[in-house]
Amino acid sequence: MTTIIFENARIVDGTGDRPSEPVQVLIEGGFIREVGNKITSNAAQRIDLAGKTLMPGLIDAHVHVVASTADLGQNGLLPDALITVRAFKLMGEMLARGFTTVRDVGGATSGLVAATLEAAWPTPRLNISGKALAQTGGHCDYRGPYNDDPVRTRGFALGALGRICDGAPEVRKAAREELKSGANFIKIMANGGVSSPTDPIHFLGFSREEIIATVEEAENAGTYVSAHLYTDQAIRRAVECGVHSLEHCNLIGSETAKFAAEKGAFAVPTLVTYDKLSSEGPAMGLPAASVAKVDDVRLAGMESLTIMRDAGLQIAYGSDLLGGMHIHQSEEFVIRGRVLPAMEVIASATHIAARLLRMEGKIGTIAPGAFADLIVVDGNPLDDLSLLTRQGQHMPLIMKAGRFVKQTALT
Numbered sequence: 503m504t505t506i507i508f509e510n511a512r513i514v515d516g517t518g519d520r521p522s523e524p525v526q527v528l529i530e531g532g533f534i535r536e537v538g539n540k541i542t543s544n545a546a547q548r549i550d551l552a553g554k555t556l557m558p559g560l561i562d563a564h565v566h567v568v569a570s571t572a573d574l575g576q577n578g579l580l581p582d583a584l585i586t587v588r589a590f591k592l593m594g595e596m597l598a599r600g601f602t603t604v605r606d607v608g609g610a611t612s613g614l615v616a617a618t619l620e621a622a623w624p625t626p627r628l629n630i631s632g633k634a635l636a637q638t639g640g641h642c643d644y645r646g647p648y649n650d651d652p653v654r655t656r657g658f659a660l661g662a663l664g665r666i667c668d669g670a671p672e673v674r675k676a677a678r679e680e681l682k683s684g685a686n687f688i689k690i691m692a693n694g695g696v697s698s699p700t701d702p703i704h705f706l707g708f709s710r711e712e713i714i715a716t717v718e719e720a721e722n723a724g725t726y727v728s729a730h731l732y733t734d735q736a737i738r739r740a741v742e743c744g745v746h747s748l749e750h751c752n753l754i755g756s757e758t759a760k761f762a763a764e765k766g767a768f769a770v771p772t773l774v775t776y777d778k779l780s781s782e783g784p785a786m787g788l789p790a791a792s793v794a795k796v797d798d799v800r801l802a803g804m805e806s807l808t809i810m811r812d813a814g815l816q817i818a819y820g821s822d823l824l825g826g827m828h829i830h831q832s833e834e835f836v837i838r839g840r841v842l843p844a845m846e847v848i849a850s851a852t853h854i855a856a857r858l859l860r861m862e863g864k865i866g867t868i869a870p871g872a873f874a875d876l877i878v879v880d881g882n883p884l885d886d887l888s889l890l891t892r893q894g895q896h897m898p899l900i901m902k903a904g905r906f907v908k909q910t911a912l913t
């Protein structure tokens with residue numbers, strides 16, 4: 503494997519409000535070996551980054567790589583071969599935007615992870631929940647009110663984001679099956695959702711008993727539960743039951759945000775998806791009943807960022823886009839930057855997300871021992887977060903595990 507020294511590297515990693523002084527960074531064997539001023543090495547390649555910014559590869563903590571269309575009920579009926587090919591395309595595009603790690607919160611399987619390790623096409627690192635758990639009539643049950651056909655009790659199809667289970671014994675079994683199959687954590691649908699037809703936003707998914715059972719199963723396996731949540735009531739209940747990763751959180755209040763912060767939970771807002779579901783959803787196949795629900799959560803989203811930040815809640819980066827809307831994945835940076843300091847927005851996609859994924863020190867940082875997952879940005883994203891958008895246009899170099907997945911001439 504190649505050995506490279508980046509020279510004159512000014513680092514932006516979400517730990518400071520300005521780029522570091524220029525340093526040298528030694529890459530060897532897929533890892534960052536050394537960060538310093540006088541690195542002695544016979545590296546074949548030295549790359550001068552004067553005028554650029556070096557960042558750890560970005561982390562998106564809320565994606566669905568199998569969501570090839572916005573009509574998720576339809577997506578679950580597509581053949582696995584088609585979903586696989588589309589997922590590779592979506593993942594390749596995520597990597598090209600600088601996301602070297604993504605956390606899949608419903609859909610991706612360990613089989614897909616194995617495929618990414620064998621395939622010739624580069625993808626981000628995948629951290630997965632397997633199939634999300636949802637109750638009958640919850641967010642993942644795409645049957646309309648007049649459809650009483652039996653649902654699949656197991657998410658056999660690769661394109662299915664979740665599986666239905668009811669009652670503590672079934673929920674425990676489902677969690678155990680996902681963990682056995684290689685899930686890194688467990689995802690549950692604990693509130694109503696936009697993309698499913700019979701669960702309004704205020705709907706509470708699962709009983710307390712079922713949530714507590716899932717948390718116990720996850721903790722027994724040394725991991726945690728992530729939950730799909732919008733309303734303050736649902737979030738408070740989930741945190742009381744031990745849920746650790748709080749997805750969306752659009753309607754959170756300040757008392758609940760403080761409570762979640764005290765419990766050491768993480769929030770993963772996904773504001774860009776509501777913007778795009780509202781403007782582009784209908785054209786992308788989102789059913790009309792779902793479009794009507796979008797504004798229930800979209801309008802409160804911006805306020806939630808300030809509430810969570812003021813409460814001291816750890817906030818990780820999420821996008822949650824579906825189908826053709828994936829191209830907007832990086833716009834979450836700019837949306838958050840309207841209310842939060844750029845350093846905090848970057849931290850959400852670097853060291854905070856790394857902590858949520860329990861990969862602290864391995865990703866989201868430029869330090870010895872971390873994977874050599876790096877991006878080079880033209881200019882300083884602390885001054886202009888939009889440098890991280892436009893499909894990686896301002897990223898001349900993208901490296902994953904010490905290999906360039908994008909390498910254009912530095913100017």
Ligand SMILES: [Zn+2]
Binds near residue numbers: 564565607
């Ligand atoms: Zn989601």
